[in-house]
Amino acid sequence: MKTTRRKFLSSSGAATAALGFPSIIPSSALGNADRPAPSNRIVMGGIGIGNMGRGDHGAFLGKNDVQYVAICDVRKGAMNQGKAKTDAKYGNKDCKAHDDYREILSRDDIDAVHIATPDHWHAQMIIEACRHGKDVFCQKPESLTLGEGSLMVETARRYGRVVSGGSQRVLQDYKGTVLRCWNGSYGKVKSINVNVGPMSKPCNLPPENVPGDMNWEMWLGPAPWAPYNSKRCSGSFSTSGNSWRSYIDYSGGGMTDWGAHHFGGATFAVDVRELQPKEVILDEKDGKKFVSLRYPNGMEITHNKPGVGQMHVGRDNEQREGKEVPKYAGSGGITGDFIDCVKTRNKPFRDIEFAINTMAVPHLATIAYKLNRSLKWDSAKQQFIDDAEADRLRDRARREPWQI
Amino acid sequence: MLDQALESLKTYEWGVEPKAVQSIQDAVVASHGDAAARKKLESTLAEVLGTDLPRAAKDTVCRALKTIGTAHSVPALAKLLHDEELSHMARHALEANDSPEAVKALVGAIDKAPKKIKIGIISSLGARGVGVPVAPLAKALSDKDADISTAGALALGAIGSADAVKALGSAKVTDTNKIAVCDAMLQCAENMLAHGKKSGAKAIYGTVLKIGPTEAAKIAADLGIKASA
CATH class of the missing domain: 1.25.40 (Serine Threonine Protein Phosphatase 5, Tetratricopeptide repeat)
Incomplete structure (x- = not known):
């Protein structure tokens, strides 16, 4: 039943360029004469404020058209630092500190939230935020599983929310490749290769004492229970065992972590952000396994194809007519794009549907590698074709009491 | 290798290197398309689930049964549904199990479940969607x-x-x-x-x-x- 909702969503007004309804800007936001009137300011809160969240917090706090009023983190140290930084910016003590994100979502005065928690929280928080009428900026990788990805898109569309993913590198790092694909100088583009990894692995680290300033139950959230270990929850960028990014219950590993950037750049360059692959072909060359993901329009993205460079584009080099490269709205990069779209109700550059379509690439590839076979994917139904076993890997049960 | 991994489950406490039990997951993948091997593997895993194993070991078994579980392993998993420590991982396997017996087990566990576990079971039934009684x-x-x-x-x-x-x-x-x-x-x-x-x-x-x-x-x-x- 669920799978056909995408049909409705893609044909409804909610899925067109503009998302429909204006955000309601409360008049309670405070400010001064140098800044836009309170009614033109977006009132924001941040959830997950260490590491990447710290950067996002700084970016939003630096915008004149944002009033930042709330901070949430399960580590008291990060939470208090975030509050202090916000209060120092405004010269007051008004920023409220929370250790439960639901308190932020239930506040009527907040228009939008940014989320930079570990990946296993993203779907839960994005979906709940939309149900509470909040617009959302969420760090990449936006999804941990295929199943939660489609639910995120459906919920964002249902409530007409602006939901932006958070890969700033899609536009930043691959400009040359994107431009040559879009301006026609590469000619007919047939494929692109992404080299990234590794996949995440099981975690069975030994128990350590939970630090006094940490709410471990809330850090775990919908993930399977496990004892605290500093490496299990470290936000370092390592994917080789020293951070949550290394482990299956919280991340897809480098495959999705850097993959969100690289596959994001690849899907943008060859212009398949609106699609998902229909087939994942597992192959082997020189003793190394790799996959080719084929799209309904004939495009192919390969992963770790031996002998092929990062972002190498397969093309015929016969000049073709170009097209304009999409860019951010507003000013201030991807966070500025989000704020502009919150005001205009247009789709952001990394709209949640583009983000989820991108994330489908590493998720599908991972399942093919894990099952050691090629797979066919029906993107409309969000099901594998004739492979009930692969279907079982689309999603995971959430630990009680979490539910989406 | 599989026998060794099954033996390792007995001492698979938190902190033991996951490689010790990796052969179980390898057996899941290797037995694809071999109904007899699958049945044997599922029976073995269902059986060990009923023995006195560390929590991390039972988690590992439930993860394997998520991929290969049929009606055959439902009774072993159903016994864990009211276990505060293992209920989630039992649902991890049952939510994916496409047999009607899995739905029956989840539904049958609702009434006597404590609040938090009850919410989890209800959530799994919703996630499962198809074939679930309203x-x-x-x-x-x-x-x-x-x-x-x-x-x-x-x-x-x-x-x-x-x-x-x-x-x-x-x-x-x-x-x-x-x-x-x-x-x-x-x-x-x-x-x-x-x-x-x-x-x-x-x-x-x-x-x-x-x-x-x-x-x-x-x-x-x-x-x-x-x-x-």
Whole structure:
């Protein structure tokens, strides 16, 4: 039943360029004469404020058209630092500190939230935020599983929310490749290769004492229970065992972590952000396994194809007519794009549907590698074709009491 | 190798290197397409699940049964549903298990489950969607506990059937379950729209507006009414 909702969503007004309804800007936001009137300011809160969240917090706090009023983190140290930084910016003590994100979502005065928690929280928080009428900026990788990805898109569309993913590198790092694909100088583009990894692995680290300033139950959230270990929850960028990014219950590993950037750049360059692959072909060359993901329009993205460079584009080099490269709205990069779209109700550059379509690439590839076979994917139904076993890997049960 | 991994389960406490039990997952992949090997592997795993193993070991077995479980392993998993430590991982396997027996086991465990576990089971039934009876979820929806009622509503929304619409339509809407009930009704309406039932969908959107919805649900219902035109 669920799978056909995408049909409705893609044909409804909610899925067109503009998302429909204006955000309601409360008049309670405070400010001064140098800044836009309170009614033109977006009132924001941040959830997950260490590491990447710290950067996002700084970016939003630096915008004149944002009033930042709330901070949430399960580590008291990060939470208090975030509050202090916000209060120092405004010269007051008004920023409220929370250790439960639901308190932020239930506040009527907040228009939008940014989320930079570990990946296993993203779907839960994005979906709940939309149900509470909040617009959302969420760090990449936006999804941990295929199943939660489609639910995120459906919920964002249902409530007409602006939901932006958070890969700033899609536009930043691959400009040359994107431009040559879009301006026609590469000619007919047939494929692109992404080299990234590794996949995440099981975690069975030994128990350590939970630090006094940490709410471990809330850090775990919908993930399977496990004892605290500093490496299990470290936000370092390592994917080789020293951070949550290394482990299956919280991340897809480098495959999705850097993959969100690289596959994001690849899907943008060859212009398949609106699609998902229909087939994942597992192959082997020189003793190394790799996959080719084929799209309904004939495009192919390969992963770790031996002998092929990062972002190498397969093309015929016969000049073709170009097209304009999409860019951010507003000013201030991807966070500025989000704020502009919150005001205009247009789709952001990394709209949640583009983000989820991108994330489908590493998720599908991972399942093919894990099952050691090629797979066919029906993107409309969000099901594998004739492979009930692969279907079982689309999603995971959430630990009680979490539910989406 | 598999025998060695199964033996390692007996001492697979937190902190033991996962490579010790990796052969179980390897056997899951290697037995694809070999019904006899699969049956044997499932039987073995179901059997060890009933023995005195460390928690991390039982977690590992449940993860394997998520991929290969059939009706055969349901009884072993069902026994864990009321276990505070293992209920989630049992659901991890049962939620993916496409046998009717898995649904029966989940439904059968609801009534006697403590609150938190009950919410988990209801959530799994909603996530499963297909073949799930509406009655136990409707009962949860009418529970006086707001969290259980919310869980029932969200599960009914995920199922999205005509029976789910009926149950949601007669729900007692409170300040604490309102967001979930509205979301569930909106999901049901989307299902109707996806099946071309515009008037039915429009009626549900109208009901949402009459509930006295949150601002977010009102926006969603208005969007839905436009799409139903």
